[in-house]
Amino acid sequence: xxxxxxxxxxxxxxxxxxxxxxxxxxxxxxxxxxxxxxxxxxxxxxxxxxxxxxxxxxxxxxxxxxxxxxxxxxxxxxxxxxxxxxxxxxxxxxxxxxxxxxxxxxxxxxxxxxxxxxxxxxxxx
Numbered sequence: 001x002x003x004x005x006x007x008x009x010x011x012x013x014x015x016x017x018x019x020x021x022x023x024x025x026x027x028x029x030x031x032x033x034x035x036x037x038x039x040x041x042x043x044x045x046x047x048x049x050x051x052x053x054x055x056x057x058x059x060x061x062x063x064x065x066x067x068x069x070x071x072x073x074x075x076x077x078x079x080x081x082x083x084x085x086x087x088x089x090x091x092x093x094x095x096x097x098x099x100x101x102x103x104x105x106x107x108x109x110x111x112x113x114x115x116x117x118x119x120x121x122x123x124x125x
Contacts, residue, residue, distance in 0.1 A: 001078065001081070001082045001086060001087060001088065001089060001104060002087065002088045002089075003078075003088075003089055003091060003097055003100050003101060003104075004088060004089065004090045004091065005090070005091055005093065005095075005097055006070075006073075006090050006091060006092055006093045007093040009090045011037070011039075013036055013037050016034060017034060017035060017036040017037060018035065018036070018037040018038075018039060019032065019035050019037070019038050019039065020038075020039040020041070021038060021039065021040055021041070021053060022041060023040065023041055023042070023043065023047060023049040023050050023053065024049070025053070027053050027056050027057050027061060027063075028056070028060075028061065032061070032063060035065060036065045036066060037065055037066040037067075037068055037088075038057060038063065038065065038066070038067050038068070039068045039070050040053050040054055040067060040068070040069055040070070040086070041070050041071045042069060042070070042071035042072045042073055042077075043071055043072065044071075044072050045072045045074055045077075047072075050069060051080060051081070051084045052084075054067050054069075054081070054084045054085040054086050055084045055085055057085060058084075058085030058116065059085070066087045066088055067085055067086045067087050067088070068086070068087070068088040068089070068090065069081050069086050069088065069089040069090065070090045071092075072092055073089050073090055073091050073092055073095070074091075074092060074095060075091065075095050075096065075099060075100040075103055077089075078100055078103060078104055079103065079104065082104065082116070083116065085116060
């Protein structure tokens with residue numbers, strides 16, 4: 001997962017290649033033609049609807065582009081974001097980027113499947 005800082009981040013892709021979805025939007029009703037990046041918003045730390053949107057985009061809709069988390073993104077959420085299908089996270093400015101990177105490296109794999117690796121680990125043996 002690519003980690004970015006909110007205080008220095010600016011979306012690099014063209015507007016036509018990016019869709020910004022509010023956490024009340026249904027990804028199934030969004031035209032993803034030509035879209036390379038879907039931005040999902042966390043308006044506050046305790047609102048996790050974007051996790052469901054990311055999972056839906058990856059698993060049900062087969063979206064292969066970047067899924068970016070924006071808003072109140074804290075390092076506590078990163079591992080679950082990664083497992084839900086996010087590929088980028090724009091960290092809130094007061095979050096420690098180095099600490100976030102260490103947390104993501106802490107776990108090398110998971111027994112259960114997730115949005116990115118749907119097969120459980122034992123099925124790969």
